[in-house]
Ligand SMILES: Nc1ncnc2c1ncn2[C@@H]1O[C@H](COP(=O)(O)OP(=O)(O)O)[C@@H](O)[C@H]1O
């Protein structure tokens with residue numbers, strides 16, 4: 518039976534690497550797949566991992582129809598056994614429903630990879646639909662860590678190292694860059710993974726470092 522599987526974890530937890538490994542393992546056994554992504558850091562129509570691997574992919578804009586694509590390909594004689602879907606948090610709920618229909622009615626396996634929540638700790642609509650529809654949900658085994666050493670569970674957006682809580686939901690970026698100098702007007706938006714407590718408190722690496730340098734004694738209880 519084909520399945521819709523959702524692999525999730527924070528940014529930098531190895532999802533794109535696993536997407537490429539999954540494709541490699543299935544292709545090595547002669548299965549025919551298609552690779553999709555949306556807004557990858559490496560540019561359009563590319564699935565890239567921080568380990569240095571990348572692969573051509575089909576870019577998924579908001580008006581892309583997975584059902585039409587797969588049915589069209591099968592009708593023209595192509596064979597499709599599985600789909601790899603990276604950055605699935607950016608897909609629309611309707612696109613996730615198309616993926617579920619492809620699994621159920623065409624018996625094509627779908628492996629979707631993406632983060633659950635945005636920089637405000639709100640579920641991405643595409644990820645929410647995946648949680649609702651997936652046959653299996655898998656949390657990445659490699660733990661990304663908060664600066665305090667706890668497991669990172671949240672994605673913070675930073676400007677000059679300071680966590681922000683307002684802005685566009687989609688801003689492509691990386692976990693590097695959160696260390697820019699506080700007065701660097703040219704610094705770009707960055708991301709940092711944090712544990713829930715430090716995300717709630719907006720305590721990023723550079724803020725924690727600044728606070729500890731002030732050297733104020735901790736208040737008595
Ligand atoms: N230089 C490195 N050496 C070993 N592992 C690395 C290195 N750089 C990145 N990684 C691994 O790659 C992971 C990020 O992989 P990636 O697939 O790009 O993550 P995601 O798609 O979840 O954002 C990191 O968690 C880390 O385990």
Ligand SMILES: Cc1cn([C@H]2C[C@H](O)[C@@H](COP(=O)(O)O)O2)c(=O)[nH]c1=O
Nearest residue numbers: 528529632635636672686687688689690
């Ligand atoms: C939290 C958050 C992230 N993004 C972007 C930043 C990256 O380009 C991707 C996540 O990619 P990764 O392979 O999982 O590191 O998503 C965003 O647009 N909005 C957000 O709130």
